[in-house]
Amino acid sequence: MADNAVTSTDTGSSPREHNSAGGPKAIIKNVDMTEEMQQESVEIASAALEKYNIEKDIAAQIKKEFDRRHGPTWHVVVGKNFGSYVTHETKHFIYFYVGSLAILIWKS
Secondary structure: OOOEEEEEOOOOOOOEEEEOOOOOEEEEEEEEOOHHHHHHHHHHHHHHHHHOOOHHHHHHHHHHHHHHHHOOOEEEEEEOOOOOEEEEEOOOEEEEEEOOEEEEEEEO
């Protein structure tokens, strides 16, 4: 059984920047995830942003890719204005921005 944590998307944490290969900078606002998986998150999100324009489609693509690579069950929220308070497995949470778009990914 996985350990769980509760995390809100409060922007009070120190942001860190990640670059995907040639893509836009990602500003990480809150994270409980390995560095390797953080980089993978940014790369998957950047690929979805290049392929889709609609937030729901971007979120669906990210979720499908995380479920495929890391097994179910992943949840993804993409948008410009939302709040959250989620329970997630330890080391399986990231909240970041690419441009003005916020992306929240977690596993439960």
